[in-house]
Amino acid sequence: MLRFNHFNLRVPAHRLDAVLDFYRQVFDWREGFRPLSNSQGRWLYQGDQALVHLSIVSDAEAEQRAAHGNGYLDHLAFQTDAMAALKARLANLAIDYSEVKLERTGLTQVFFFDPMGLRLEVNG
Template sequence: MNHFTITAEDRAQTLAFYCDLLGLQDGHRPDLGFPGAWLYAGGPQAVLHIYWDRPMPTTRTGVIDHMAFTASDLKAVKARFDAAGVKYDLRRQAGSGTWQLFSFDPNGARVELDFDATETL
């Protein structure tokens, strides 16, 4: 997988969700002739591209059900979501014990954060 691309209605809310809550970093994006952002997860490759100038699709999920990111520091991430009043569903995956935090970004995209089974609340 190279990256995901989403269409966003609200630039500030979208960046707050992905950068402030999830911890991605807004980084270098070439001038593509239209507004947007490229977000990074600590590496040299942007993992999420965002468009600001496209109309929102009528069906928000399309054929992709959700995007998932490997995450760490479950306590801190949960605290950020709670402080921001962002709803989420936190569960443990059967068998592996992996913690999974599911939420929706401000545009309706479903996002999953996966935490190691050894993390505690």
């Protein structure tokens, strides 16, 4: 049995606050405990689960990663029972999104980007 655990973003120090604010405001995740490590960073939690690990990198490393895009990572997907509330929150935060309605399944998908250009999908 598999379940989503976390994703890691490597973020330059000067973008860290924007990324933290984005995930806190959009998903109501809170900053929490991060074990000691050789790298610096922050962790964001939903309940007791650390979902987002943010690792601080140099501007040079961030530029190198940006030049290669997100590699094979296309998007991260989440599930919600509160799609209307999510869309209202995105609109309130002036975050552009696109919406796809899958007629055969009744599923609605919302796509948008975080401050680092990572595409996010929320299904509901």
